[in-house]
Amino acid sequence: MTGPAEHPSRALALHKALRAIWSAPPGLGAFSAVNHTALGRRFVIAAMVFFAIGGLLAMLIRTQLASAASPFMDADQYAQIFTMHGTIMMFLFAIPMLEGMAIYVLPKMLGARDMAFPRLTAYGFWCYVFGGTMLIVAMLAGLAPDAGWFMYTPLSSSAHSPGINADVWLLGVTLVEISAMTAAIEILVTVLKVRAPGMSLDRMPILAWYMLVVGAMMLVGFPPLILGSILLEVERAFGLPFFDPARGGDPLLWQHLFWLFGHPEVYIIFLPAAGVISTIVPVFAGRPLVGYRAVVAAVIALAFLSFGLWVHHMYTVGIPHLSLGFFSAASALVAVPTAIQIFAWLATLSHGRPRLSIPMLYVFGFFFIFVLGGLTGVMLAMVPFDLQAHDTHFVVAHLHYVLIGGFVFPMIAAAYYWFPHATGRLPVRGLSAAAFWLTFAGFNLAFLPMHLTGLLGMPRRVYAYPPEAGWETLNLVSSVGAFVMAIGLGLVAIDFMILRRFGRAYRRDPWRAPTLEWAMPTPAQSYNFASLPHVDRRADDVDASAIGNHLAAGRGYLGFVRNGWMETLGVETLSGRIEQIIVLPRQTYLPLLTAMATTAFFVAMLAKAYWALPLAVVAVVVLFLLWTRESGFRRDMGPLAVGHGEAAPVHIESAAPPSLRAMKFTLIANATFFGSLLFGGLFLWVSAPNWPPPTVPQLSFVFLTAPVAVLALAWIAGHRSVGVAGSGGMLWPVLCAGAHGAAAILFMFAALSLGADRTSHALSAVVFVVLVYAAVQSVIGVLFGLYAVYRIAGGFVSATRNLDLRIGAPWHAYTAGAGVAALVYVMLLIELAGGSP
Amino acid sequence: MIGRDRDRYVLLIAAGFTIWLTGLAVLYGVNAIGCKLDWQAVTILQTVSLQRTVVVAIFAAHVAALVLFFILVRKNWGRAGAAGLDRPERFVKRITEIGLLAALASTVFAFFGVFWLTQCAAT
Numbered sequence: 029m030t031g032p033a034e035h036p037s038r039a040l041a042l043h044k045a046l047r048a049i050w051s052a053p054p055g056l057g058a059f060s061a062v063n064h065t066a067l068g069r070r071f072v073i074a075a076m077v078f079f080a081i082g083g084l085l086a087m088l089i090r091t092q093l094a095s096a097a098s099p100f101m102d103a104d105q106y107a108q109i110f111t112m113h114g115t116i117m118m119f120l121f122a123i124p125m126l127e128g129m130a131i132y133v134l135p136k137m138l139g140a141r142d143m144a145f146p147r148l149t150a151y152g153f154w155c156y157v158f159g160g161t162m163l164i165v166a167m168l169a170g171l172a173p174d175a176g177w178f179m180y181t182p183l184s185s186s187a188h189s190p191g192i193n194a195d196v197w198l199l200g201v202t203l204v205e206i207s208a209m210t211a212a213i214e215i216l217v218t219v220l221k222v223r224a225p226g227m228s229l230d231r232m233p234i235l236a237w238y239m240l241v242v243g244a245m246m247l248v249g250f251p252p253l254i255l256g257s258i259l260l261e262v263e264r265a266f267g268l269p270f271f272d273p274a275r276g277g278d279p280l281l282w283q284h285l286f287w288l289f290g291h292p293e294v295y296i297i298f299l300p301a302a303g304v305i306s307t308i309v310p311v312f313a314g315r316p317l318v319g320y321r322a323v324v325a326a327v328i329a330l331a332f333l334s335f336g337l338w339v340h341h342m343y344t345v346g347i348p349h350l351s352l353g354f355f356s357a358a359s360a361l362v363a364v365p366t367a368i369q370i371f372a373w374l375a376t377l378s379h380g381r382p383r384l385s386i387p388m389l390y391v392f393g394f395f396f397i398f399v400l401g402g403l404t405g406v407m408l409a410m411v412p413f414d415l416q417a418h419d420t421h422f423v424v425a426h427l428h429y430v431l432i433g434g435f436v437f438p439m440i441a442a443a444y445y446w447f448p449h450a451t452g453r454l455p456v457r458g459l460s461a462a463a464f465w466l467t468f469a470g471f472n473l474a475f476l477p478m479h480l481t482g483l484l485g486m487p488r489r490v491y492a493y494p495p496e497a498g499w500e501t502l503n504l505v506s507s508v509g510a511f512v513m514a515i516g517l518g519l520v521a522i523d524f525m526i527l528r529r530f531g532r533a534y535r536r537d538p539w540r541a542p543t544l545e546w547a548m549p550t551p552a553q554s555y556n557f558a559s560l561p562h563v564d565r566r567a568d569d570v571d572a573s574a575i576g577n578h579l580a581a582g583r584g585y586l587g588f589v590r591n592g593w594m595e596t597l598g599v600e601t602l603s604g605r606i607e608q609i610i611v612l613p614r615q616t617y618l619p620l621l622t623a624m625a626t627t628a629f630f631v632a633m634l635a636k637a638y639w640a641l642p643l644a645v646v647a648v649v650v651l652f653l654l655w656t657r658e659s660g661f662r663r664d665m666g667p668l669a670v671g672h673g674e675a676a677p678v679h680i681e682s683a684a685p686p687s688l689r690a691m692k693f694t695l696i697a698n699a700t701f702f703g704s705l706l707f708g709g710l711f712l713w714v715s716a717p718n719w720p721p722p723t724v725p726q727l728s729f730v731f732l733t734a735p736v737a738v739l740a741l742a743w744i745a746g747h748r749s750v751g752v753a754g755s756g757g758m759l760w761p762v763l764c765a766g767a768h769g770a771a772a773i774l775f776m777f778a779a780l781s782l783g784a785d786r787t788s789h790a791l792s793a794v795v796f797v798v799l800v801y802a803a804v805q806s807v808i809g810v811l812f813g814l815y816a817v818y819r820i821a822g823g824f825v826s827a828t829r830n831l832d833l834r835i836g837a838p839w840h841a842y843t844a845g846a847g848v849a850a851l852v853y854v855m856l857l858i859e860l861a862g863g864s865p
Numbered sequence: 866m867i868g869r870d871r872d873r874y875v876l877l878i879a880a881g882f883t884i885w886l887t888g889l890a891v892l893y894g895v896n897a898i899g900c901k902l903d904w905q906a907v908t909i910l911q912t913v914s915l916q917r918t919v920v921v922a923i924f925a926a927h928v929a930a931l932v933l934f935f936i937l938v939r940k941n942w943g944r945a946g947a948a949g950l951d952r953p954e955r956f957v958k959r960i961t962e963i964g965l966l967a968a969l970a971s972t973v974f975a976f977f978g979v980f981w982l983t984q985c986a987a988t
Binding site: 228230332346354361365601714 | 900901964968976986
């Protein structure tokens with residue numbers, strides 16, 4: 029164990045020792061990287077590549093619309109182009125960009141050495157790249173999705189989209205969403221557990237609060253869309269009629285599931301950008317953020333409100349007046365917490381001594397554009413106005429004002445702000461300022477007239493319009509503006525390339541920023557800090573330069589190398605007290621291989637090679653199990669020194685290890701998925717035509733009662749396994765796995781013997797899917813049970829080292845609860861439909 | 866196992882708007898179910914429909930829940946006194962209180978239409 033380095037040469041030795049452990053090998057070894065700095069950069073670069081592709085498609089759209097009845101594209105090509113533009117910008121650019129930013133910067137700001145689950149970061153990255161590639165390859169092959177980025181049924185159903193275009197969207201986007209789910213769990217656990225000692229909740233940097241809220245939003249925002257995508261793919265591939273009104277389905281179910289995700293998505297995109305603004309403005313105003321507590325409360329309120337207004341995308345579908353009132357009022361309400369943040373930023377600027385720099389140019393651009401977008405948002409929240417403007421170019425203008433103003437401008441500000449951190453080079457004003465003004469002017473030239481185009485009645489998604497409509501001049505202006513903006517963004521890209529090579533060199537903390545990411549050598553080292561800081565004040569009010577020297581000398585926590593471990597500290601969420609030493613996994617190709625196997629599953633679905641699906645599933649499971657080879661110890665470690673006379677247990681021996689928290693978050697996402705499914709069935713009963721069905725499914729008494737008994741046994745056995753950990757006994761884990769296995773078999777038998785064709789009506793289809801869901805939970809329960817047996821046999825479990833068993837216990841409990849809920853729900857739905865179970 | 870978990874306090878910061886969101890979901894769902902089952906045709910006290918009564922009751926229950934929760938938070942944490950709470954706890958308490966009050970205002974603003982808006986007619 030190398031000790032704290034009091035002498036420069038010893039400090040250098042410490043840096044070398046840390047770098048040897050934390051850095052990925054050169055060459056092809058880069059594919060084994062799990063480090064957050066490397067992966068954060070890769071996320072950002074990949075997102076920028078997709079942004080460039082999406083931007084190119086936008087230019088094609090504007091070329092087409094520049095004149096009436098343009099021969100540039102036909103309707104089919106145009107449909108693919110505008111669908112891919114929206115899909116790329118939302119799923120392949122915006123979400124991954126914010127993930128990349130968070131992955132790169134969060135651990136550094138929190139005073140940690142990495143995210144909580146580095147391999148999960150890598151797995152998410154590869155799923156994102158493979159999913160995105162799937163969509164782009166399909167587009168190049170002329171098979172791109174063409175039903176709009178929100179894929180409304182029945183247009184996207186097999187009757188109206190018979191090719192694989194819609195499948196490409198459903199499968200590609202779902203593959204990409206895996207990365208969003210992994211990022212959500214990563215971000216949540218990292219912010220809650222992986223911080224510097226002393227960094228209590230009230231001392232967290234404001235960006236951490238934003239990302240904590242965004243992580244929670246992603247956790248419950250994405251499952252409804254994943255469910256919708258699965259249901260639509262199952263309908264298209266196997267004929268189960270969830271969205272087909274002729275068979276008891278309803279296209280509106282898709283809209284609900286999509287917008288349950290889609291509207292929070294806007295805030296999932298906006299809030300990280302707002303977090304960037306809340307980080308940058310105080311730096312350049314030279315004073316702390318005004319109203320830290322009010323901003324935290326506003327962000328939490330905004331997150332919840334954003335989940336309560338998804339129906340404002342559906343005002344015109346025939347919603348009762350009372351419900352319209354709820355959603356209209358909620359839509360207007362979001363202006364309040366948004367305004368609180370805007371006033372906090374303005375107050376910070378007015379109370380400080382602002383410095384105008386390149387990042388601040390984009391911050392001012394954000395203010396101007398986003399506030400205008402917010403105002404038109406309040407207009408669209410009002411039902412009477414929306415009924416007039418719905419599906420016109422006014423909405424296109426509004427959403428671009430919100431998304432480009434509220435996300436792209438802050439992200440460019442973030443890029444200029446953290447560019448020195450990533451590269452060691454400072455921006456130079458000349459080209460950077462010119463690029464900003466071109467982008468800003470081009471944007472407003474493109475989208476301000478579009479409000480008028482929309483108010484004059486031009487609908488969205490049309491590839492041509494009659495010359496006599498009077499829209500041609502405005503469209504031409506918009507197209508010119510779009511090209512000016514594209515030139516501006518091109519200059520931004522060129523600027524970054526030039527700065528990378530010729531930017532000004534600097535010493536530490538060039539912006540005089542008071543956050544911990546600047547208390548490290550730049551460009552950032554793979555291990556971030558040679559030793560970890562102790563935080564005794566708000567973590568966005570620290571003297572980064574002074575702390576940096578102290579930490580580089582190894583005088584903080586964990587200022588040594590032990591057993592070749594990659595160590596960082598875990599803290600109590602509320603108080604920030606040291607709780608555990610988190611031993612992170614080393615570099616490995618397993619995330620890449622697992623993502624390849626996962627992609628194989630989706631490609632097999634796309635190719636309708638259903639025989640290959642079980643092979644892909646087995647490959648994924650086996651590869652995930654291989655991840656566990658590296659984790660765990662065969663002996664109790666007890667408390668280990670962390671420096672400054674303090675000691676802490678390794679995470680496996682801690683009461684609240686990150687992985688246990690991650691499991692609970694996984695179950696919340698899982699429960700959201702299940703809840704959305706239950707909502708879907710009830711929604712169809714309430715709203716869909718052709719109910720009740722001619723034939724109602726039946727469930728025998730055995731299938732209604734037996735699963736309850738075996739699920740109860742699985743739950744008890746899972747719980748008892750933890751209680752007897754260390755005794756070496758395998759009875760309870762074996763019983764647990766066996767009970768789950770029996771439950772899975774019973775659920776599958778029940779699903780396959782409903783007595784009604786599951787393709788004939790939505791009721792049978794919903795009942796079938798609910799039972800299959802319960803079976804799948806139990807199959808995963810079997811895996812957890814067998815995993816416990818494997819770990820006990822391998823000597824990884826003791827009374828103290830019982831995490832391998834504790835991690836399964838919540839799953840067993842959830843599966844039991846969800847299984848019983850599934851049975852009750854199925855009985856209820858059959859009863860409501862006029863049958864008797 | 867070594868360590869302790871005081872972290873469930875953190876969940877309280879989401880309490881106010883969780884109640885608000887629950888109110889929205891329940892009101893939206895129950896109103897739709899009421900329309901399906903024609904609760905409007907069932908009158909209570911000869912003038913008010915069952916449909917109206919149910920949504921007003923749900924609205925009142927959520928307002929009451931928020932008020933009660935706020936009182937409980939003030940009372941329980943207040944008993945400890947400012948000196949009895951450490952700094953992070955005081956922070957969580959304050960955010961919880963702000964959240965509850967904001968959610969109460971949001972509940973009244975967003976759901977007040979339960980008293981007069983038509984319930985099943987659509988535009």
